[in-house]
Amino acid sequence: MSDQIPTSFAERAAAAAPNRPSVPGGDPHPVLAAYGLSKTYGQTVALGGVDLAIGRGEAVAIMGASGSGKTTLLHCLAGIVPPDAGSIRFAGPGGSVEVAGLSERERSRLRREAFGFVFQQGLLVPELTAIENVALALMVGGVGRREAEQHALGWLADLGLSGLEQRRIGQLSGGQAQRVAIARALVTGAPVIFADEPTGALDSHTSSEVMDALLRIVTDYGRTLVVVTHDADVAARCTRTVHMSDGRIMDAALPASAPAAPHRGAGSHHTGPQFGADPAASAPADAAPAAVARPEEAQR
Numbered sequence: 217m218s219d220q221i222p223t224s225f226a227e228r229a230a231a232a233a234p235n236r237p238s239v240p241g242g243d244p245h246p247v248l249a250a251y252g253l254s255k256t257y258g259q260t261v262a263l264g265g266v267d268l269a270i271g272r273g274e275a276v277a278i279m280g281a282s283g284s285g286k287t288t289l290l291h292c293l294a295g296i297v298p299p300d301a302g303s304i305r306f307a308g309p310g311g312s313v314e315v316a317g318l319s320e321r322e323r324s325r326l327r328r329e330a331f332g333f334v335f336q337q338g339l340l341v342p343e344l345t346a347i348e349n350v351a352l353a354l355m356v357g358g359v360g361r362r363e364a365e366q367h368a369l370g371w372l373a374d375l376g377l378s379g380l381e382q383r384r385i386g387q388l389s390g391g392q393a394q395r396v397a398i399a400r401a402l403v404t405g406a407p408v409i410f411a412d413e414p415t416g417a418l419d420s421h422t423s424s425e426v427m428d429a430l431l432r433i434v435t436d437y438g439r440t441l442v443v444v445t446h447d448a449d450v451a452a453r454c455t456r457t458v459h460m461s462d463g464r465i466m467d468a469a470l471p472a473s474a475p476a477a478p479h480r481g482a483g484s485h486h487t488g489p490q491f492g493a494d495p496a497a498s499a500p501a502d503a504a505p506a507a508v509a510r511p512e513e514a515q516r
């Protein structure tokens with residue numbers, strides 16, 4: 217596993233690719249590809265053999281009735297829970313990783329370094345301020361507080377939260393808190409962001425604003441978005457929707473051939489190295505913290 221996740225400075229530098237546009241003509245090399253995924257809880261088949269390929273720069277919505285397996289699929293793709301069977305290939309900047317074959321510790325590291333998460337609730341630390349919540353994502357990867365807060369400040373500003381940096385999460389509206397969560401998901405440079413019902417607790421206007429911010433993950437920052445949602449309006453704004461029923465995907469599981477929303481170009485200065493250093497893992501001494509941006513970025 218340590219061979220597969222980039223740890224040297226050279227690998228990290230190579231990983232610092234510029235923003236990618238969305239997937240014109242489809243991506244022959246999906247960033248995530250699941251084959252034959254199964255997951256059973258007792259007698260319940262949550263996933264009954266799922267194949268799904270997600271192209272770089274896609275915004276994929278996963279829809280389906282309650283209990284159809286959406287969250288289980290997202291959790292397997294993101295390395296939160298291991299599938300009972302099947303394969304999940306993550307094409308990271310430093311090479312391909314078989315997520316299903318990783319140990320718990322390795323999955324934890326992969327989540328921290330390669331993936332970002334925006335869930336309906338519960339992932340922000342209520343006792344901390346907006347800027348502390350965002351900076352924390354970098355600090356657990358070994359970045360110093362001052363530098364982490366500097367980056368967090370830039371991302372919060374990009375997401376329209378200037379002036380609210382010192383508010384605790386409870387002092388923010390639901391939509392503002394979700395934008396903090398989006399900033400936190402983006403700040404590490406994670407190439408793939410997973411969102412589970414990110415607008416579930418919001419009114420339709422706020423939901424639309426949060427979706428605007430979420431889709432910028434793809435259009436402005438060239439990342440890939442996988443979003444579980446019950447909201448057809450949210451799904452309609454993604455580049456592709458896959459429908460689940462009884463633990464299976466009912467659609468063709470290939471990346472979309474249509475491009476996503478036009479590349480807006482803003483925010484490219486935020487694209488930094490893609491993986492964060494993990495002090496707890498056996499990274500070599502030359503491993504550079506992922507989120508350490510180029511000097512001009514640090515001026516923000």
Ligand SMILES: Nc1ncnc2c1ncn2[C@@H]1O[C@H](COP(=O)(O)OP(=O)(O)OP(=O)(O)O)[C@@H](O)[C@H]1O
Binds near residue numbers: 261289
């Ligand atoms: N940790 C668990 N223990 C036992 N059963 C589980 C667990 N997680 C999920 N399940 C079951 O697996 C099935 C799929 O659950 P999952 O949460 O993936 O569905 P979902 O489509 O996301 O549902 P919802 O839209 O209601 O969130 C359900 O029958 C659920 O009860």
